Amino acid sequence: xxxxxxxxxxxTYQQGNVAVQAVRGIxxxxxxxxxxxxxxxxxxxxxxxxxxxxxxxxxxxxEVILDGNYLSKMNQSELANLRLHKVGFVFQAYxxxxxxxxxxxxxxxxxxxxxxxxxxxxxxxxxxxxVGLEGKYSRRPAELSGGQQQRVAVARALVSNPSIVLADxxxxxxxxxTGLALLKIMKEMNEKRNVTFLFSTxxxxxxxxxxxxxxxxxxxxxxxxxEENTDAS
Amino acid sequence: MAWRNVWRNPRRSILTILAxxxxxxxxxxxxxxxxxxxxxxxxxxxxxxxxxxxxxxxEYRDKKNIRLTVNSPKAVGxxxxxxxxxxxxxxxxxxxxxxSSEKRTYGALVSxxxxxxxxxxxxxxxxxxxxxxxxxxxxxxxxxGRLLAKNLQVDLGDELVLLGQGRDGSIAATVVEVKGIFSxxxxxxxxxxxxxxxxxxxxxxxxxxxxxxxxxxxESLDHVPQIKRSVKTVLKNQSDMNGLSVLDWTELMPGLIExxxxxxxxxxxxYIILIxxxxxxxxxxxxxxxxxxxxxxxxxxxxxxxPGRLTKxxxxxxxxxxxxxxxxxxxAGSLITWYFQVHGIVISGTSELLRQYGLPERIYPQxxxxxxxxxxxxxxxxxxxxxxxxxxxxxxxxPVEAMLAV
Numbered sequence: 001x002x003x004x005x006x007x008x009x010x011x012t013y014q015q016g017n018v019a020v021q022a023v024r025g026i027x028x029x030x031x032x033x034x035x036x037x038x039x040x041x042x043x044x045x046x047x048x049x050x051x052x053x054x055x056x057x058x059x060x061x062x063e064v065i066l067d068g069n070y071l072s073k074m075n076q077s078e079l080a081n082l083r084l085h086k087v088g089f090v091f092q093a094y095x096x097x098x099x100x101x102x103x104x105x106x107x108x109x110x111x112x113x114x115x116x117x118x119x120x121x122x123x124x125x126x127x128x129x130x131v132g133l134e135g136k137y138s139r140r141p142a143e144l145s146g147g148q149q150q151r152v153a154v155a156r157a158l159v160s161n162p163s164i165v166l167a168d169x170x171x172x173x174x175x176x177x178t179g180l181a182l183l184k185i186m187k188e189m190n191e192k193r194n195v196t197f198l199f200s201t202x203x204x205x206x207x208x209x210x211x212x213x214x215x216x217x218x219x220x221x222x223x224x225x226x227e228e229n230t231d232a233s
Numbered sequence: 234m235a236w237r238n239v240w241r242n243p244r245r246s247i248l249t250i251l252a253x254x255x256x257x258x259x260x261x262x263x264x265x266x267x268x269x270x271x272x273x274x275x276x277x278x279x280x281x282x283x284x285x286x287x288x289x290x291x292e293y294r295d296k297k298n299i300r301l302t303v304n305s306p307k308a309v310g311x312x313x314x315x316x317x318x319x320x321x322x323x324x325x326x327x328x329x330x331x332x333s334s335e336k337r338t339y340g341a342l343v344s345x346x347x348x349x350x351x352x353x354x355x356x357x358x359x360x361x362x363x364x365x366x367x368x369x370x371x372x373x374x375x376x377x378g379r380l381l382a383k384n385l386q387v388d389l390g391d392e393l394v395l396l397g398q399g400r401d402g403s404i405a406a407t408v409v410e411v412k413g414i415f416s417x418x419x420x421x422x423x424x425x426x427x428x429x430x431x432x433x434x435x436x437x438x439x440x441x442x443x444x445x446x447x448x449x450x451x452e453s454l455d456h457v458p459q460i461k462r463s464v465k466t467v468l469k470n471q472s473d474m475n476g477l478s479v480l481d482w483t484e485l486m487p488g489l490i491e492x493x494x495x496x497x498x499x500x501x502x503x504y505i506i507l508i509x510x511x512x513x514x515x516x517x518x519x520x521x522x523x524x525x526x527x528x529x530x531x532x533x534x535x536x537x538x539x540p541g542r543l544t545k546x547x548x549x550x551x552x553x554x555x556x557x558x559x560x561x562x563x564x565a566g567s568l569i570t571w572y573f574q575v576h577g578i579v580i581s582g583t584s585e586l587l588r589q590y591g592l593p594e595r596i597y598p599q600x601x602x603x604x605x606x607x608x609x610x611x612x613x614x615x616x617x618x619x620x621x622x623x624x625x626x627x628x629x630x631x632p633v634e635a636m637l638a639v
């Protein structure tokens with residue numbers, strides 16, 4: 001039932017000679033198909049939590065179970081494989097591959113999954129159409145606006161049919177109109193495909209759209225209102 | 234994706250490709266030059282005196298004893314005439330003697346040669362600088378090395394007294410007239426050698442129809458091993474000739490082989506230095522490309538690319554650059570070498586030095602599959618090895634740290 005289970009995770013970074021405790025014993029349960037926002041000020045530990053849940057970083061203590069997989073028991077290749085099939089990422093800075101076109105960026109994940117060329121192209125085009133980028137398949141990232149690049153990133157995150165999409169401040173670099181449009185697309189995908197979305201954000205618009213809002217302060221859960229408390233859509 | 238990444242920074246990729254191409258071109262040209270000059274050197278040396286093969290009594294090479302002879306030269310000649318690959322052969326007999334002019338006396342190697350056969354085996358006839366070459370009916374005429382003639386202070390028509398020991402232990406003494414003065418360019422040869430007709434030598438030194446060497450010239454260097462094997466087999470099975478040994482040019486001129494080896498080694502030291510310089514420039518390019526894209530690698534890993542796949546992609550990029558460089562290098566190297574193979578190269582001021590080694594003034598590089606494949610092979614291996622380090626560095630990256638890279 002739970003797509004993510006975090007059990008008392010902690011993480012400390014070394015910044016020069018100073019040890020910074022980014023996450024201090026957080027436990028979380030995220031239900032499949034939910035639309036959750038981790039909110040909090042910069043440096044509160046939101047991104048670290050997302051990275052740990054996505055297997056990009058490992059906790060110093062505690063356990064993360066992602067869709068039934070114990071991340072602490074997996075090596076780098078197994079984690080990469082898990083991310084490939086179960087996790088979609090959307091980053092604040094879009095992070096598209098500059099030498100690939102919009103279509104190829106979306107296709108890339110399916111290429112890694114071993115999907116054949118025709119199916120790959122059909123699925124990539126369909127999802128680009130869904131996010132409103134029909135006719136822009138061959139544009140390279142440099143030829144797209146910030147909002148369009150983030151739509152490609154969302155398409156890339158969703159095309160592999162992941163169990164969860166982890167979006168780290170996805171609207172931070174976008175104007176409010178573009179941000180809202182993108183958020184609506186993600187909400188629609190959540191409802192249509194039952195994909196779980198977990199955001200880190202300090203954007204009120206995202207918080208307003210989340211069905212569950214978890215406030216993070218100083219690496220701890222400050223407030224968790226549970227499901228369906230804050231649906232303003 | 235690897236191919237597109239190659240052209241992401243075209244200027245840098247082109248410079249790297251040119252560096253690899255330069256190294257390949259240089260190696261192909263230099264190796265062809267070395268191989269070409271070795272072939273010229275070997276051909277000049279065998280043509281000058283030793284021939285491709287010599288048949289002589291066992292131990293003659295070490296002891297140079299006048300009594301260690303080939304007793305049936307005509308029978309050996311018949312064997313050679315029936316051996317495929319033999320182009321020509323001649324007989325020689327040698328004795329160390331005192332050579333005196335009116336004013337001076339020197340020790341020299343008196344060599345009895347068959348004037349007609351000798352001309353088909355060695356370049357002696359072409360080396361005459363003064364006077365003329367021996368003819369078939371000459372008797373007490375001699376050809377003297379340029380430096381020996383100078384030391385003895387003799388010229389054409391002057392008389393020389395030869396004093397040595399005959400094969401039977403008697404004193405061998407005669408007077409010869411200087412008919413020709415030769416100059417090979419090899420000082421040792423020109424300082425120590427005097428040639429007289431073989432029949433006259435056999436009379437003076439009581440050789441009784443025997444000789445010391447049967448000098449063989451093959452159709453080419455490649456025929457030598459086969460001729461050697463055939464002749465050895467035949468000689469072994471004939472009782473009157475099984476005391477003879479067959480020596481090829483590598484055994485006759487061990488110094489030349491050593492010189493070639495030395496030159497190869499010094500050449501390879503230069504090549505290694507060249508390749509190390511190129512390898513560092515390539516390493517720098519590959520490392521720069523990786524540092525610049527560390528963040529991107531983090532993203533690729535985040536979206537599911539395994540470290541192994543990323544390494545493969547980078548190796549593919551490096552291999553593409555390397556192969557392009559090698560291809561350009563092979564084309565450029567082959568064209569340049571081919572041009573000089575046709576026209577030759579004269580390095581001004583070195584003709585005297587080259588002559589010392591029996592080399593002509595103009596050297597022709599020898600383009601071959603060997604020089605191309607060695608040149609291209611060395612550069613490929615070194616470049617790909619150089620690319621391994623940055624590629625495997627990527628394997629150690631962690632997604633979060635990589636994505637934080639600026």
